[in-house]
Amino acid sequence: MTRADLGKDPSQVSAMFDRVAARYDRTNNLLSVGNAPLWRVATTRAVDPKPGERILDVAAGTGTSSASLAKSGASVVAADFSPGMIDVGRRRQAHVSNLVFVEADATKLPFADGEFDAVTISFGLRNVNEPKLALAEFFRVTKPGGRLVICEFSTPPVGFVRFGYGMYQRYVMPPLVRLSSSNDDAYEYLNESINAWPDQHELAAWIREVGYREVAWRNLMMGVVALHRARKPLATA
Known part of the structure; x- marks a missing residue:
């Protein structure tokens, strides 16, 4: 079986990302029509990392978003459950001294309660087999008063935009994937x-x-992507 189904079996999804790791960033830039770097900037600004803070970037992949966060001087942990992604990320981001990579399952994070000033995940939550459990883990490892930022594909609120995006997914994306990716099935799953x-x-x-x-969101690219933000209360029950 080469394509993980929507049951999102962790071993299948992890293996799928291992297979696409080498060309993942290039393919994403192509499929987003050049918008991926803009979404990364928007996410980094929403996280608002500061020197001395500790930031967790979940489903970090090759660490492109993690490196953007680390430019602030914050200490960044890039966590991903794909060993292939982690290997590529460690090589590509070896020059970033305040960035470390950790192999981790989003639903069972190997970190202490309240360890991070901010937790963020970009285009990864929908690939977790139990996303609500992952959100509970994010909450656990966030410090009281800390931030959550999620950048993820979403639903355009305007009908003609939804229709146009559906046509793009159906007719434009497949040939682009065949040109740029090493695994067509992986992007069909995505x-x-x-x-x-x-x-x-x-x-x-x-x-x-x-x-x-303080949960809120901002639509990017007319709702094709949404940037959700939230804060952990200073006092929790």
Whole structure:
């Protein structure tokens, strides 16, 4: 079986990302029509990392977003469950002294309670087999008063944008994947995972359920992507 199904078996999804690791960043830049770096900038600004802070970047992949966060002087931990992604990331980001890579499952993070000033995940939560459990883990490792930032594909609120994006996924994305990726099946899975993912309102409700407050989101690219933000209360029950 070469394509993980929407059951998101962790071993299958991890192996899938291992296979695409070498060309992952290049393919993402192509499929996003050059918007991936802009989304990264928006996410980094939302996290607002500061020197001396400790930041956790979950599903960090090759560490491109982690390196952006580390430019602030914050200490950044790039966590991913794909050994292939971690290997590529360690090589590519070897020059970033305040960035470390850790192989970790988002639903069972190997970190202490309240260890991080901010937790962020970009385009990875929908690939977790139990996303609500992952959100609860993010809450656990966030310091009281700390921040959560999630950048993820979402649902455009305007009908014609949804239609146009659907046409792009169906007719434009497949040939682009064949040109740039080493694994067509992996990106077919990713397409399916985008379509099955909840919209902005539902994800915000999930974030509130685990205990975060001040939950808000901002649509990017007319809602194709949404940037959710939240804060852990200073006092938790």
